Amino acid sequence: MKNAFIKTLKNTLSTAKLPGLLAHDSMRPKLISGSGQNLARDFNKFHQASVLIVLYPEHNTLFFPLIERTADGGIHSGQIALPGGKINPGENSIECALRETTEELGIDCSHLDILGPLSATPITPSQFMVSPMVGYLDAKPHFNPCPQEVKNFFNVSLDELTDPKNIKTLSRMPHREALYDIPYFDFQGKMVWGATAMILYEFLSIIKSIIRPDA
Numbered sequence: 387m388k389n390a391f392i393k394t395l396k397n398t399l400s401t402a403k404l405p406g407l408l409a410h411d412s413m414r415p416k417l418i419s420g421s422g423q424n425l426a427r428d429f430n431k432f433h434q435a436s437v438l439i440v441l442y443p444e445h446n447t448l449f450f451p452l453i454e455r456t457a458d459g460g461i462h463s464g465q466i467a468l469p470g471g472k473i474n475p476g477e478n479s480i481e482c483a484l485r486e487t488t489e490e491l492g493i494d495c496s497h498l499d500i501l502g503p504l505s506a507t508p509i510t511p512s513q514f515m516v517s518p519m520v521g522y523l524d525a526k527p528h529f530n531p532c533p534q535e536v537k538n539f540f541n542v543s544l545d546e547l548t549d550p551k552n553i554k555t556l557s558r559m560p561h562r563e564a565l566y567d568i569p570y571f572d573f574q575g576k577m578v579w580g581a582t583a584m585i586l587y588e589f590l591s592i593i594k595s596i597i598r599p600d601a
Contacts, residue, residue, distance in 0.1 A: 388443050392501065392522050394596050399502025399520060402592070406505035409588035413569045415580070420564030429508055432515040437470025437582075438483035439589060440491075440498070442523040447543050451529070452578065453490060454538040464537070466578045468518070468585065479503070479517040491539060492530030498523050504588050509581045518585045542573050547590055548597075 441448045457464045469487040473479065484495045504518040531539050546552055556568040556577075570579035571586060578586065 388448060391448075391596065392441070392499075395520070395592070396499075396501040396522075398592060398596060399504075402595075404505045405588050405591045409591045410505070410507060410584040413571075413579070413583040413587045415569070416567040418558055418565040418567055420562075429515055432508060432513050434473040434479075434517070435471060435514045436473055436479040436482040436486070436517045436519060437468035437585065438487045439468060439504075439518065439520045439585075440487060440493070440495075440523060440527070441501075441521065441544075442526050444526050444541075445543075447545055449526075449541040449543050451491060451539050451541050452573070452576070452582070453531070453536045454540075454576070456533075456535060456537045465580070465582070466573075466576050467582050470516070470518075472514070473517075480519055483517075483519040483521075490532055490535050491527075492532065493523075493527035495521070495523075504585060504592075507581050507585055516581060516585070518589075520589065540574055540576065544593065546573055547571075547586065548593060 439450050441450050443449075451469065452466050453469055455465055455467055469490045470483055471486040471490075473482040474485075477485070480500055484498065487493060488495050498521045501520045501522055504520065507516045507518065508514070509516060529539065552572050554570055554572050556570065558565045559568050560566075568579055569583065570577050571583055572578075
């Protein structure tokens with residue numbers, strides 16, 4: 387069953403129109419009152435980055451890892467994220483995603499099957515355009531996270547991703563001189579929000595279109 391699902395997922399990512407902006411908007415923080423940040427939105431000038439959803443089988447389902455970044459004082463310090471980072475000169479999105487995943491989680495990506503891309507996702511506060519990739523390993527990898535970049539990591543099942551009870555909202559959260567409603571995934575007590583949540587919601591939308599095509 388997993389092999390059939392992976393085959394269908396790969397075909398869907400290569401041929402279907404991705405949900406993109408519509409899916410992203412479902413998990414985008416919503417301005418409730420006050421003035422939002424005046425952030426530059428010339429996406430052509432954004433830095434290019436890539437992240438990877440690494441699917442692998444265990445306990446008759448599929449899992450993928452998320453990392454908790456170290457508290458280094460950066461704009462995304464301490465956040466929950468997919469493994470990934472900035473694209474180096476001469477790299478493409480796939481090469482970057484594989485390199486960063488290997489560096490951050492210490493897993494062997496040499497036999498990873500790239501299933502396809504998700505929609506490019508702008509992160510306006512840090513001026514990055516992120517290209518998410520979806521990949522598959524046919525066995526659970528050995529994890530050896532880099533302590534300089536990764537404080538912790540945990541694995542999320544597709545059962546958790548597709549459970550609607552794990553989508554929640556923090557209401558009227560203050561940020562600077564504004565209030566926001568912040569949608570997020572609650573995975574094992576960890577809050578996954580922002581660009582990572584937007585990427586995962588698009589992935590969720592695609593999975594739902596495969597397992598419940600008439601929904």
